[in-house]
Amino acid sequence: MINKFLNAKHWQLFTLMFGIPILLQIVVMTTMFANIDSNGNPDQTGMLNMMKIFPIIMFLYVGLFFGWFWSIGIGLQKYIPDDINMKIKKFKIFFLIPLAYILFLLIVIGTTFYGFSSGSNAVGGIVGKMLFVVIPMHLLSMFCIFYSLYFVSKTIKTTELKRDVTFSEFAGEFFMIWFFPIGIWIIQPRINKIVSEESTNGNTVYKT
Template identity: 55%
Template sequence: MIEKFLKAKHWQIFMITFGLPFLIQIITIPMIIIGNDPTIMMNVFPIIMILFIGGFLGWFWSIGVGLQIKVPQDVKMKVKRFKVFLIIPLAYMLFISISMASIFNGAIEVGQEPNPGIIGSMVGIIVPLHLFSMFCIFYCLYFVAKTFKTVELQREATFSDFAGEFFMLWFFPIGIWVVQPKVNKMIEK
């Protein structure tokens, strides 16, 4: 799977992460309006999130792990930490999308408001998890950008070397059009 992401064209990754979820939303919204059923979106939301997060973090995993064979021997990178920090947001997003969909879907079907105790406890759990997940994603941005630039320069890169790549990865919809063609060239060599 790593090689498929590394060899994929930029537009293919863009279509997996943005095009397909957007198409699903375009199809779903008229169904909600025509059927007057807001639960449709709650059922489709986890699918949209799984497609986006799976594509986004799958691409990160592919660059962070797949390019390690091209990193110079004298450069040591903390790949295990990267893997753990990448799995945490993935698990968090799966948890949040499925639990929120089931809570709100259940409340809409029953016709009553969600239990405030459940909502309060969910917020108490979600806020710290969300902040930690954000930290993990920023670390993954840092690691992937550093790996990318280390392979490109064939020496250990400093933040000033890979700051541009860091921000291109952060603003993923734009950066993918610049970063992925370079990744394709690295893999071809």
């Protein structure tokens, strides 16, 4: 799976990570507005049924986005000189924290829309009761995501230069990955080039 992400073209990743979720959201919203009657009253049953697709959209987006992050952060390590310490274990821990938090929220939302709870009020009730956990986890997850951005962008630049790099040297990569719908068109071709060149050179030594 890692190799599939690393070898994927920029337009393929953009379509899967951004294009398809946006298209599905447009279809859902268009269908919901089309079900509004002449008096301006929405079809609540139809709206609730259409809302069920949102957890699927988010699950698709999160899976692809985090899969891309993981593939870069871990998959490119085999192309980095052994004398450079990239703190891989720290990245793995910081990567898993927001992933687990987001999956938890998706499960709560999903079980609500698929009939295990009683509508949107149930989501608010569950989250409201767990604010003392949700708020710290949300802030921690944001920090972990930014660290993952930092690690992934540093990994790309380190792989290219084959030496330790400072933040000023990979700040461009950091912001391009942060704004990935635009940056992916620049970052992914570079990743493709790294993999292609290193594969040609026969570099297959993995780091752990």
